């Protein structure tokens with residue numbers, strides 16, 4: 383049966399892959415990101431199953447508009463993939479600007495809180511699902527990644543809290559592995575000065591040796607989870623390829 387999903391950060395990379403998989407599965411998808419032309423392109427290709435809002439999620443006032451627009455476009459919300467995120471600033475704490483961290487938190491954490499808070503009434507009605515895109519960086523520390531790692535840790539714990547407070551909604555946090563996207567390009571090209579040389583070199587090496595994941599691989603698991611995550615997963619965090627997610631990893 384066709385469901386309605388919001389996918390954030392759907393203009394490229396992992397979010398675009400998730401959106402394409404959901405569209406392919408005959409669902410309705412409401413896309414959010416800043417780059418309007420990429421979102422418009424998907425809508426042009428799939429006029430009746432796609433709608434979008436081009437918006438900067440750091441502006442917390444857009445959250446109610448997104449939820450309103452998605453409901454007006456498709457009548458309900460069955461799930462949200464909170465996928466958008468930024469790695470910058472890549473700077474050690476001693477050299478960092480608190481204002482830059484605050485901005486990164488607005489994007490990676492507070493925008494997610496704003497969106498979920500607005501969506502709760504709709505998600506209660508649909509007994510819907512939220513998939514939070516987390517990161518291995520939420521659990522381990524790389525020099526220079528403080529704002530990213532700590533904000534992903536907060537996002538991951540937001541998932542746990544949502545599950546405790548809203549048991550009718552199923553919330554799961556997923557670490558997608560190292561995925562071949564713009565974010566990995568940023569690590570290679572912009573990360574050298576802020577990161578430890580060995581860790582930076584390991585990211586360059588994984589790219590050069592073809593080890594980065596195609597976004598479709600973790601994207602497929604994320605799409606399947608927002609479609610049908612079961613209540614035993616509520617509030618938990620998993621790597622995309624965890625054995626516990628075997629039912630969500632097939633073609």
Ligand SMILES: NC(=O)c1ccc[n+]([C@@H]2O[C@H](COP(=O)([O-])OP(=O)(O)OC[C@H]3O[C@@H](n4cnc5c(N)ncnc54)[C@H](OP(=O)(O)O)[C@@H]3O)[C@@H](O)[C@H]2O)c1
Pocket residue numbers: 390391392393394395396397414415416417418437438439440465466467468489515516517518557558559560561562563564565566
């Ligand atoms: N790639 C990896 O190896 C990796 C590993 C672990 C976790 N992740 C996580 O996976 C998610 C997707 O990342 P990706 O790898 O696909 O990176 P990406 O290619 O940089 O995509 C990030 C997406 O977020 C959107 N976005 C960024 N800032 C935004 C803002 N202020 N308002 C609205 N949208 C915004 C971007 O769209 P616009 O620029 O058009 O706004 C883009 O669609 C992120 O949460 C990331 O932390 C990635």
